Amino acid sequence: GLGRANAQASAALGLLRSAPPAANASARLDEAIAALRAIAETYRATPSGEVAALRLGDLLYAGGRYDDALGAYQTYLARYPRGPFALQARVGIGYGYEAKGDLAKAAAAFGEAADQFGDHPLASDALLGLGRAQEALGKTEEAIKAYTRLAEKPGAGAGREIAQQR
Numbered sequence: 001g002l003g004r005a006n007a008q009a010s011a012a013l014g015l016l017r018s019a020p021p022a023a024n025a026s027a028r029l030d031e032a033i034a035a036l037r038a039i040a041e042t043y044r045a046t047p048s049g050e051v052a053a054l055r056l057g058d059l060l061y062a063g064g065r066y067d068d069a070l071g072a073y074q075t076y077l078a079r080y081p082r083g084p085f086a087l088q089a090r091v092g093i094g095y096g097y098e099a100k101g102d103l104a105k106a107a108a109a110f111g112e113a114a115d116q117f118g119d120h121p122l123a124s125d126a127l128l129g130l131g132r133a134q135e136a137l138g139k140t141e142e143a144i145k146a147y148t149r150l151a152e153k154p155g156a157g158a159g160r161e162i163a164q165q166r
Contacts, residue, residue: 004046029063044079054085057092061099070096087117087126094129107133107142114149 036056043049057072073092080086090113097106110133113126131146 003053029059032059033063041091050076050080050083050085053079054089054092057089061092064099066096066099078122087113087120087122090116091122091125091129094133098129098133103133103137107137111146114146118149124153127153 003031005105033056035080036052036059039051039052042054043052053076057076060066060069070093073089073096076083076089077086077093083089090109094106094109094113096108097103109128110126110130114123114130117123117126127146127150129151131143134140134143134146
């Protein structure tokens with residue numbers, strides 16, 4: 001049943017974390033990506049499959065594969081539009097576009113995440129990304145609005161200090 005599938009997915013994720021490193025870092029990255037893809041697909045109806053789908057985007061982003069990361073985050077949102085990691089996927093989309101230099105799309109993604117999840121503690125990342133993208137686009141007024149929202153957000157922590165410095 002679902003409980004057994006979730007246990008298998010959790011075990012597979014655990015093996016992925018503890019596997020010995022490949023001699024070649026690129027080969028290790030490829031192995032990890034393949035393993036996460038398999039877990040995300042095979043166990044997509046389980047919490048572990050959902051986690052694997054998000055982590056796949058994170059790993060692709062960390063490996064500099066921004067187009068693939070964007071696809072993984074978009075797939076996550078298509079499968080789990082109200083999932084517990086939807087904010088992280090939306091922010092990941094913003095980071096992906098920002099890394100590719102598409103600041104208008106980055107600003108749109110960060111803005112959507114901030115608007116949709118404004119009360120979530122991690123919405124600070126979206127507001128900071130929005131301000132940064134708007135600033136880089138030369139949209140100073142919009143950047144100030146984003147940074148002000150961040151500075152006024154309860155629990156913004158370090159994000160508040162960054163926003164106040166900007």
